[in-house]
Amino acid sequence: MNSSTGTAHSGIAGPPRHERSRPDLRAALADSSSVGLALFLLGSTLGVLVVHSHLAWWWAPAFAGVVYAGSLEFLLIGLVTATTPLAQVALTAFLVNFRHVFYSLSFPLHRIRGRWAKAYATFVLTDEAYALTTSASAREWSGRRILWLQLLCQGYWVAGATVGGSAAALLPVRLEGLDFALTALFVVLAIDGYRADRDIPVPVTALVCALVARILLPGQLLPTALGLFTAALLIRRALTTKDHSRA
Incomplete structure (x- = not known):
């Protein structure tokens, strides 16, 4: 047993x-x-x-x-x-x-x-x-x-x-x-x-953020570009979520 x-x-x-x-x-x-x-x-x-x-x-x-x-x-x-x-x-x-x-x-x-x-x-x-x-x-x-x-x-x-x-x-x-x-x-x-x-908008957005950072704050390009890109992604996600909830 x-x-x-x-x-x-x-x-x-x-x-x-x-x-x-x-x-x-x-x-x-x-x-x-x-x-x-x-x-x-x-x-x-x-x-x-x-x-x-x-x-x-x-x-x-x-x-x-x-x-x-x-x-x-x-x-x-x-x-x-x-x-x-x-x-x-x-x-x-x-x-x-x-x-x-x-x-x-x-x-x-x-x-x-x-x-x-x-x-x-x-x-x-x-x-x-x-x-x-x-x-x-x-x-x-x-x-x-x-x-x-x-x-x-x-x-x-x-x-x-x-x-x-x-x-x-x-x-x-x-x-x-x-x-x-x-x-x-x-x-x-x-x-x-x-x-x-x-997803074409993502690399395009990253390029635009880098160019804007280069023009506005060339001495702080990396943190500025990352900040802009992050904000853009958050805005895009919020808009996408809103559209899905409406659907």
């Missing part, structure tokens, strides 16, 4: 947790493969720029692992080397990463279980992870799969920064144009996003 009961219970329990997570890990590897190479190369670029800025190579994996904020890390190199006051660094970080506040509105954090898992998913939320996890094909992804994808993305970034920093320290060859790599990645992500959902 006891043995049969134990067998029944073991059948209900299913395979161990690490075996249950393997399909999610394999799926996350496939999901992240498209941006994984780009993140590794960008991380390598960050590592090279760190060394070219006369910082120790280990600052590259430190920035990549602790800050992990993409464009902010590239800005942070200049801020650190210029001994910028901490208050100005904090303000810059707030302006550059303020878009993450809006990411949280649609990021599927509710699928992730556990307080620490949710905290980590929030910490490593990046543009690439957001673009992948909020796409139409990701609506059925489990929380474990999302978490694996974010962990892999950070791993690509940190590994790239480590390789780039250590290689630049061993082979001090000056490379030009590396600071454009992050911009190139965002362009590719924007193109992929348009291909997935061919």
Whole structure:
């Protein structure tokens, strides 16, 4: 009786947790493969720029692992080397990463279980992870799969920064144009996003906001353009919701 009961219970329990997570890990590897190479190369670029800025190579994996904020890390190199006051660094970080506040509105954090898992998913939320996890094909992804994808993305970034920093320290060859790599990645992500959902007003609105910001406040182009674009999207959503409610 006891043995049969134990067998029944073991059948209900299913395979161990690490075996249950393997399909999610394999799926996350496939999901992240498209941006994984780009993140590794960008991380390598960050590592090279760190060394070219006369910082120790280990600052590259430190920035990549602790800050992990993409464009902010590239800005942070200049801020650190210029001994910028901490208050100005904090303000810059707030302006550059303020878009993450809006990411949280649609990021599927509710699928992730556990307080620490949710905290980590929030910490490593990046543009690439957001673009992948909020796409139409990701609506059925489990929380474990999302978490694996974010962990892999950070791993690509940190590994790239480590390789780039250590290689630049061993082979001090000056490379030009590396600071454009992050911009190139965002362009590719924007193109992929348009291909997935061919919503023409969105890129047109983004372009108009950038041009207006360039004319009105060229010294604060990025925060101004992001603010205008966010306001335009909110207005559009409000109008769309109103039209749907009337229908």
